[in-house]
Amino acid sequence: MNFPKLPAALLAAATLLAVPAWGGEGHDHGDAAPAAVGQALPRFSAVSETFELVGVLSGKQIILYLDRFADNSPVRGAQIELEIGGAKFKAEKQGEDEYEVVLADEPKPGVLPVAATVIAGNETDLLAGELDIHEEAHIEEAVPTVAWTNYAGWAAGGVAILALLLWAGRRLMGARSVRAGSAA
Numbered sequence: 001m002n003f004p005k006l007p008a009a010l011l012a013a014a015t016l017l018a019v020p021a022w023g024g025e026g027h028d029h030g031d032a033a034p035a036a037v038g039q040a041l042p043r044f045s046a047v048s049e050t051f052e053l054v055g056v057l058s059g060k061q062i063i064l065y066l067d068r069f070a071d072n073s074p075v076r077g078a079q080i081e082l083e084i085g086g087a088k089f090k091a092e093k094q095g096e097d098e099y100e101v102v103l104a105d106e107p108k109p110g111v112l113p114v115a116a117t118v119i120a121g122n123e124t125d126l127l128a129g130e131l132d133i134h135e136e137a138h139i140e141e142a143v144p145t146v147a148w149t150n151y152a153g154w155a156a157g158g159v160a161i162l163a164l165l166l167w168a169g170r171r172l173m174g175a176r177s178v179r180a181g182s183a184a
Helices: 005-018 149-183
Strands: 043-047 051-058 061-068 079-084 087-090 092-094 098-102 110-120 123-133
Touching (some): 051 110
Antiparallel strands (some): 061 098, 079 087, 079 110, 092 098
């Protein structure tokens, strides 16, 4: 059977459409990243001319990060005493650059005043800040979505191949009926 050039070109185009485009490095776009889910932990900061103290609350635990204000270098071996909502706590060293305070109870939502006394070597400083705790809001889970363009090439290629098969089938049936008519 001798096929004309047009169906061969359609077959080649359908094959190319059925194969998704492959981008080079940095051009593949990939699946869309799901949105971040969750709520940021409550935190406070207290700054002076000498120190910067940041505290992150997770339940009853507060992780403290103490840095020098001038160059943001961590302060190691400091003594930190926190006063939160009228209660005093002594921070314990955790790891190399962290300090920890464990509260008796998990704080209730609201704004709590925070005062910190920091002693590092010959330097002593008093820092003040506020810990703002919000009630947890219901956050929907992020649902990763797949872009329709990922499937558009496959769909177009499938439609083109189906059209090519229909065209070839009609042509084959037409050729048979012509031969059957000439034999009679």
